[in-house]
Amino acid sequence: MNIHEYQAKLLLARYGVTVPLEIPARSLAEVRPAAEKIAASGSSRVVVKSQIHAGGRGKGTFKSGFQGGVKVASSIDEAVGFAGQMLGQVLVTKQTGVDGRRVQTLLLAEGAKIKREFYLAVLLNRETSRPLIMASTEGGMDIEEVAEKHPEKIFKESIDPAVGIMPYQARKISAALGLKGDLFNAGVKLITAVYHTWWECDAAMVELNPLAVVELRDGKETVMALDAKISLDDNALYRHKDIVEMRDLNEEAPLEIEASKFNLNYIKLDGSIACLVNGAGLAMATMDIIQHFGGSPANFLDVGGGASREQVTAAFKIILSDPNVKGILVNIFGGIMDCNVIATGIVAAVTETGLTLPLVVRLEGNNVAAGKITLAESGVAIITGDSMADAAQKVVRAVGQ
């Protein structure tokens, strides 16, 4: 699960990470008092930031033509003006795709006088099965590009989960970022707090880009998280009720939300051949084989270990609400489940949904002979495939006609 920047900063602040003075606003009515509060704190500028689950906001463009999803205003009125151009509008960035995302929340923040920018992230290193802290002096940049062009500028520190982050490790990272004196100590405190946020919240990733040295209004400098991104481990959400409440359904595809209600794992793609498969690996392989034979998959859809009539019916309804779909491939390996039960469910689902698109079914496994007879005698127009390759070729041909 992903959360918004302002939510990520709430979590980070909870564990002791310094963040700017910030106030979220969901309507224009909330914008002015928020901007006034920030101005009253002594900040001469107010930053207005669109809150969507995608990066590249600053360089994004609204479908209205308004440029920039992050704006710096030098007055309260200007901040309110920017907010009016952003709230409720669709923002397109390099990460959103052409459809963009509708901005429903803004984050108003104090303007910071940035002296230096860094990158800091905590994530799982799959090769060692241990947490990894990554830091770089190249803040505010695309970190993947830095990793590719200047790998020497990325500092990595592996954390032993048995003891957690040790103070010397935070000191190594703070030193690698070139922090000195009071800033060095502030860096140590912040890095430690970011790690604790990752661990305690069961995060998949915590990323500060940029983490920055900023000059405060009294002339002193400090380090703070100017931007933050947190994604959570879905498996661990059951023990974080407060974080679950941060879920923003507006950021998720409606069909994917609908699918999750039926324990279906559905991901929409751009192709024309829908597939319905049991098991994640087999579902991916089914998408691949459709493409191999010249078709294009319309979705990933894993119905899990079962494939009950209710699930198949729900799956058909979800598939059919995608207007790009021109044909369906059902690929079920009924290892334990009775293929005849699955076949009966498919026939019932076809009848209930009034399916008219070409449907190719490939069944394999337990009691498959009876299942095939059920499909053949159903009177429903179903094309059967013997192997995955046979079924994929048949559906590609049927859609091509």
Next chain:
Amino acid sequence: MSILVTPQTKVLVQGITGSFGAKHAQLSLDYGTLIVAGVTPGKGGQCFEHGGRKVPIFDTVAEAVKQSGATASAVFVPPPFAADAILEGADAGLELVVAITEGIPVRDMVRVKRALEGNARTRLIGPNCPGIVTPGEGKDSHGGCRIGIAPGYIHKKGHVGVVSRSGTLTYEAVWQLTSRGVGQSTCVGIGGDPVNGTSHLDVIKLFTADPETTGIIMIGEIGGSAEEEAAEWIKLNCQKPVAGFIAGATAPPGRRMGHAGAIVSGGKGTAEAKIAAFKAAGIGVAVTPSEMADTLLKMM
């Protein structure tokens, strides 16, 4: 022979009284697997009955091991309690703990993996995996050792080793082999999570050392770099024919494809990179999942 388990392996089931654990304990008993004990805290002293057989239930794994002589376990306990169950199995001295449970928090597995570091006695397979099958000699491979949720009857005793992250894709490969009259030594599902106990490479090493395994099918998917590591080792150390398939070539970057570990992020873990690593290692690459068995058989 086989790897990890034989038809003589004594197996206990952790979470035997839950609906999922009970169903698959029954299927394993039907397959002829030696299910010798069950563990459900608070139900010690009761019996799990199926088909006229009685399996004693214990409160702790330690007690179950002591009384039954089990050396392997299948973990079916729910995600919040699974990490504890795995470490209880290791503490009791089991040689093999197979964690079937799906949905264990990554942080729990990071701790489990750390706790098992340096433990030369216990091997963990999974979590979020279909388990392991060493086929038996009877009809439909009856009499084998089945730990987990794989359908037993699709197997056939023989000499091909199968290792995969995915369940149904493993069944697909096994069924392709069996349909062509080719049997398997052992089939291992290592699971689809980003942190797992046993890697592709660990299983490949076991198959390479097993004199009864004469060919290997390795099925991978997008995400991580475990397939590349295994391919690198195969190139230098494995003389046996290996065929492979990588699922997820059409998966969009940044999206998790069902399995928690199946994600292309930051340009890493792509199907293209894994297929290239397979080819560089002399592994026969099945162009479609329909050709996994044929690709291997052509090499043997």
